[in-house]
Amino acid sequence: MKAWALSGAPKQLWPKDLNQQLLTAKKSGDLIIGVDRGALLLKEMGMKIDVAEGDFDSLQKNELRLIEQNVRDIRYSIPEKDLTDTEMAIRCAFIDYHVSYLTLFGATGGRLDHFLSNLFMVLKPEFNQFAEKIELIDQQNSIRFYNCGHHVIKKLSTYKYFGVIPLTAVKNLKIAGAKYNLNDFNGVNPISFSSNEFLLNVNQFGLSFEKGVVAVIQSRDVNRFQNIK
CATH class of the missing domain: 3.40.50.10240 (Thiamin pyrophosphokinase, catalytic domain)
Structure with a gap:
């Protein structure tokens, strides 16, 4: 349930x-x-x-x-x-x-x-x-959380972008198979690797890290080209 x-x-x-x-x-x-x-x-x-x-x-x-x-x-x-x-x-x-x-x-x-x-x-x-x-x-957003390890992040059909946000110190953070990859990032403060995208006709990317907790936000624009009038 x-x-x-x-x-x-x-x-x-x-x-x-x-x-x-x-x-x-x-x-x-x-x-x-x-x-x-x-x-x-x-x-x-x-x-x-x-x-x-x-x-x-x-x-x-x-x-x-x-x-x-x-x-x-x-x-x-x-x-x-x-x-x-x-x-x-x-x-x-x-x-x-x-x-x-x-x-x-x-x-x-x-x-x-x-x-x-x-x-x-x-x-x-x-x-x-x-x-x-x-x-x-x-x-506009779907937020999921991941503990350290190897993860395959599946694309949600109605979202264009994704961001990877370490919420804690992380060790050897990798993003693979995305528009913008990341190799062996180490950091001690929260940070947002935003506005990334899935590759064309590839509906997943790899996420791995050896320490910490990471949020993955899949997102979409709403009325991106809005005007005051």
């Missing part, structure tokens, strides 16, 4: 087919999680929610009552806690429900401090064990 979770980032940043993705997931018997205000947003979308997780400080009292009347498994927390609501949802999904994979929506937009918490959460020992089973998706 997989899990799909929605946090409360602005809906303008959601994938345009979010509703269809969640409907398909529900029909497959996957777990649907609402994270804080994300639970209300799922309810407003007409989704049947399996778990609501959070301190719910972003809900009005009547909105919280609506969630309580419609969700069987509600995980309450207090605002003053060591883990974020998203981290609590990850713990619930993998530890309590034993899911094989978790896709998070609404985890990248809005407040930048929230986004950075979600980006770096896989560095915590408790969550690093799940790093390669977590994906963050919004309208």
